[in-house]
Amino acid sequence: MNMVNVLFKREFAGFFATPVAYVFILIFLMLSGIFTFYIGNFFEREQADLLPFFNFHPWLYLFLVPAMAMRTWSEERKSGTIELLMTLPVTTWQITLAKFLAAWAVLGLSLILTFPLWLTVNYLGQPDNGIILAAYIGSWLMSGAYLAIGICMSALTKSQVIAFILSVVICFLFVLSGSGVVLEAFQGWLPTILVDTIASFSFLTHFESMSKGVLAMNNLMYFLISIGVWLFASLLIIEQKKAD
Amino acid sequence: MKFSNTVTYPLLAVLFFGLVLLSNQLFKSARIDLTENQVYSLSGGSKSILSEIDEPIELYFFFSDKASEGLTTIRNYADRVESLLQEYESASNGKIKLHLIDPEPFSEAEDLANDYGLTAASAGMGMDPIYLGLAGSNALDDEKIIPFFDPSKEQFLEYDLSQLIYELSDPEPVKVGLITGLSLTGGQNPMTGQFDPAWTIYEQIQQLYQLEDVDSSAQSLPEGLDVLLLIHPKGLSDEMLYAIDQFALNGGKILAFVDEHHESDPMAAMSGMAGANSSNINRLISAWGIEVDAEKVLLDAALGLDIRTQTGGITKHLGFVGLQAPGFDDEDVTTANLDSINGASFGVITLLPEATTTITPLLQSSEYAATGSSMAYAMTRDPEQLFGQFDQAQAAQHNLAVRLSGSAPSAFEGKPETAQSAAEHLSQTDKLNVIVVADTDMLTDRFWVNKSNFFGQMIASPFADNGAFVTNAIENLGGNNALISIRSRGTFARPFEKVDELTVKAEARFREQEQALEEQLAQTEQQLAELQTSGGEDGLLVLNEEQQAAIDSFMDKKIQIRKELREVRHQLDKDIESLGAQLKLINIIVAPLILVLAVFFLRRSFRLRGAA
Numbered sequence: 045m046n047m048v049n050v051l052f053k054r055e056f057a058g059f060f061a062t063p064v065a066y067v068f069i070l071i072f073l074m075l076s077g078i079f080t081f082y083i084g085n086f087f088e089r090e091q092a093d094l095l096p097f098f099n100f101h102p103w104l105y106l107f108l109v110p111a112m113a114m115r116t117w118s119e120e121r122k123s124g125t126i127e128l129l130m131t132l133p134v135t136t137w138q139i140t141l142a143k144f145l146a147a148w149a150v151l152g153l154s155l156i157l158t159f160p161l162w163l164t165v166n167y168l169g170q171p172d173n174g175i176i177l178a179a180y181i182g183s184w185l186m187s188g189a190y191l192a193i194g195i196c197m198s199a200l201t202k203s204q205v206i207a208f209i210l211s212v213v214i215c216f217l218f219v220l221s222g223s224g225v226v227l228e229a230f231q232g233w234l235p236t237i238l239v240d241t242i243a244s245f246s247f248l249t250h251f252e253s254m255s256k257g258v259l260a261m262n263n264l265m266y267f268l269i270s271i272g273v274w275l276f277a278s279l280l281i282i283e284q285k286k287a288d
Numbered sequence: 289m290k291f292s293n294t295v296t297y298p299l300l301a302v303l304f305f306g307l308v309l310l311s312n313q314l315f316k317s318a319r320i321d322l323t324e325n326q327v328y329s330l331s332g333g334s335k336s337i338l339s340e341i342d343e344p345i346e347l348y349f350f351f352s353d354k355a356s357e358g359l360t361t362i363r364n365y366a367d368r369v370e371s372l373l374q375e376y377e378s379a380s381n382g383k384i385k386l387h388l389i390d391p392e393p394f395s396e397a398e399d400l401a402n403d404y405g406l407t408a409a410s411a412g413m414g415m416d417p418i419y420l421g422l423a424g425s426n427a428l429d430d431e432k433i434i435p436f437f438d439p440s441k442e443q444f445l446e447y448d449l450s451q452l453i454y455e456l457s458d459p460e461p462v463k464v465g466l467i468t469g470l471s472l473t474g475g476q477n478p479m480t481g482q483f484d485p486a487w488t489i490y491e492q493i494q495q496l497y498q499l500e501d502v503d504s505s506a507q508s509l510p511e512g513l514d515v516l517l518l519i520h521p522k523g524l525s526d527e528m529l530y531a532i533d534q535f536a537l538n539g540g541k542i543l544a545f546v547d548e549h550h551e552s553d554p555m556a557a558m559s560g561m562a563g564a565n566s567s568n569i570n571r572l573i574s575a576w577g578i579e580v581d582a583e584k585v586l587l588d589a590a591l592g593l594d595i596r597t598q599t600g601g602i603t604k605h606l607g608f609v610g611l612q613a614p615g616f617d618d619e620d621v622t623t624a625n626l627d628s629i630n631g632a633s634f635g636v637i638t639l640l641p642e643a644t645t646t647i648t649p650l651l652q653s654s655e656y657a658a659t660g661s662s663m664a665y666a667m668t669r670d671p672e673q674l675f676g677q678f679d680q681a682q683a684a685q686h687n688l689a690v691r692l693s694g695s696a697p698s699a700f701e702g703k704p705e706t707a708q709s710a711a712e713h714l715s716q717t718d719k720l721n722v723i724v725v726a727d728t729d730m731l732t733d734r735f736w737v738n739k740s741n742f743f744g745q746m747i748a749s750p751f752a753d754n755g756a757f758v759t760n761a762i763e764n765l766g767g768n769n770a771l772i773s774i775r776s777r778g779t780f781a782r783p784f785e786k787v788d789e790l791t792v793k794a795e796a797r798f799r800e801q802e803q804a805l806e807e808q809l810a811q812t813e814q815q816l817a818e819l820q821t822s823g824g825e826d827g828l829l830v831l832n833e834e835q836q837a838a839i840d841s842f843m844d845k846k847i848q849i850r851k852e853l854r855e856v857r858h859q860l861d862k863d864i865e866s867l868g869a870q871l872k873l874i875n876i877i878v879a880p881l882i883l884v885l886a887v888f889f890l891r892r893s894f895r896l897r898g899a900a
Binding site: 066073078080088090153161168171174244257262266270273 | 304308309319320321322323327328784868874888
């Protein structure tokens with residue numbers, strides 16, 4: 045675990061050595077502000093909650109997180125540093141975990157830095173801060189799931205662009221599986237239990253119930269399982285590529 | 289290697305699928321409700337109602353999802369109702385099935401909503417109607433509905449839903465026993481010799497519940513009563529008092545209307561004697577921890593009703609009290625949605641020091657109420673004289689109706705020898721459930737309802753909520769204990785108080801300025817009119833230059849004032865708009881830039897320190 049800690053620090057510092065983290069945070073903060081105020085009509089609704097803010101998170105992450113994750117393995121492979129990394133006395137899963145945690149920490153930092161919005165809503169009225177806390181936790185967990193997919197796709201290919209596109213597509217499928225459009229297509233010919241199962245794979249449904257203020261165990265578990273499974277898949281891919 | 293990979297990935301996918309399904313099943317009910325008032329969690333009362341459901345219940349939640357686009361408040365509330373309903377469904381162990389229906393215009397679903405009798409709200413001209421209601425049915429095809437979920441009744445949302453489910457799960461009508469010393473059923477009036485109709489309140493109770501009249505001289509209560517209704521009980525035998533006492537101690541619910549001076553009784557009014565016509569269950573009441581003082585009657589200077597005097601004038605009657613919203617307990621389901629209750633010569637309920645019960649005041653007088661002697665009150669013919677009895681110095685708020693719960697002792701040492709019941713004597717209970725109201729006049733028609741003959745049908749149109757209060761109380765007491773335990777919950781709507789504050793301020797300023805400007809405008813117009821008419825008086829059709837210049841300048845002034853008025857009106861929203869613009873600027877541009885710079889410099893200083 046100590047090794048993971050060292051690698052985590054290296055990765056985390058790596059984000060801030062280049063403009064990547066700054067650009068990511070800036071874009072994240074500005075876009076979430078624009079979405080909240082202009083598309084979510086935060087001010088005009090006159091309701092002291094942060095629903096318009098959190099409602100756009102699945103869509104924000106859809107593009108921002110793959111953009112952040114695409115370089116994780118692709119770059120290492122392209123620049124050849126992966127060989128160096130593999131000769132070090134660390135296991136692949138330690139590296140994968142460290143890379144994931146570092147990027148997840150940056151996402152967490154970006155979320156924390158949206159606190160001016162929280163101050164704003166507390167200035168304007170008396171929001172239920174419990175709901176807001178639950179939504180933040182939910183949002184961070186969801187971003188982890190996006191990230192795990194992005195890292196897996198990055199392991200798959202040398203090209204960052206392909207990694208980006210693949211992860212957007214897969215994340216989009218996961219977002220979409222709970223939306224009315226998809227469910228309607230399945231309704232009628234699939235048994236309800238299967239339709240429900242498809243719906244339960246959606247990031248949207250799990251995130252929505254959390255953004256209402258309820259931390260349900262199955263929602264938390266869903267995101268944790270997603271993260272675990274996708275990280276495990278990326279581990280397999282790396283091992284396989286190493287063997288090739 | 290190749291082979292193992294073709295197996296590994298599908299296996300991983302299956303594992304993913306399986307784990308998610310497993311966690312969905314395993315952790316269905318494990319959750320933390322982080323909301324401030326636990327709005328998504330069912331209270332113990334609701335859960336115990338759900339656990340007692342035997343037959344499956346179908347719930348149909350109608351919400352016009354498409355038609356309500358853009359209506360934030362109603363959508364948020366619908367969302368809240370839906371979440372709570374889902375909570376009921378998941379806590380019901382499969383006994384409740386929830387169906388979500390969007391009744392689009394001209395659809396079968398809309399017809400269904402109409403069949404159930406749901407109410408459609410209109411969002412404005414040309415807009416599609418909005419449904420937000422619930423219909424439920426049980427295995428016996430009993431139907432209960434909530435026609436429209438009113439966001440202003442949000443604190444009772446859980447109570448209303450649990451009540452609906454309770455009624456569907458236990459379709460037996462509430463059985464009410466009535467003991468009264470008044471002739472509620474009507475009959476021959478000894479004064480006029482005519483036949484009086486039954487009291488409206490009596491008819492109402494008879495229609496809604498299974499009512500059983502119990503004779504005052506009876507020695508015991510009928511079996512299986514849900515609620516015992518005592519209206520001005522007089523001259524009850526010891527055996528009867530004992531039966532009532534044991535009924536209450538056994539978990540029976542009692543709604544008691546007692547009065548030291550029932551003035552609506554013509555015989556009592558004639559005798560003019562206080563005490564001669566008072567209720568008498570004091571022995572029971574004091575065991576429950578309260579006292580209704582026989583000597584006192586409430587005089588309320590703020591809430592006294594205006595009545596017509598014999599000479600035709602109008603005067604305030606301090607004894608005739610019109611209770612209003614601040615005097616109602618807004619957290620108790622029996623009183624929270626009432627607007628007014630009228631009554632006369634209310635008694636005052638005081639708490640005994642040795643009381644072990646929990647007492648919740650339901651109806652209270654204003655703070656400008658004092659007590660007068662009930663003897664003097666009974667003798668008084670002229671309401672004006674009551675002002676003389678009103679003692680300003682002792683004005684205070686008084687309890688006029690209370691809910692009693694918790695533990696109480698029996699009013700009897702042991703079973704009276706003459707008592708008929710074979711049951712064991714109970715000396716103590718910890719689940720007393722009684723509502724005591726210190727007035728009976730409020731039940732007479734003249735205080736709350738007008739009756740008119742409409743093509744041979746008697747139509748009752750209430751002008752006060754006395755009837756609603758009685759039915760709320762019986763409904764509440766007649767439900768099971770779990771239902772009574774569900775109290776009101778916090779509300780969910782949270783407006784921008786800052787914006788509301790700005791609106792109020794802006795409106796105040798706007799009104800002031802507008803008034804000043806309008807005065808100026810009126811003056812200017814008057815001057816203008818004077819000038820124009822004086823021009824005509826000289827017989828000259830053409831105004832001289834001076835006059836013309838004066839008129840022009842007034843015209844300009846008028847236009848100027850009008851412009852300012854428009855400006856002021858525009859200013860009303862300007863403060864709010866500018867607040868919005870500032871917040872947008874801060875949140876979208878200023879804060880992100882500052883924060884990113886802060887991160888940048890923090891990191892630099894970290895690195896420098898690390899390098900040093």
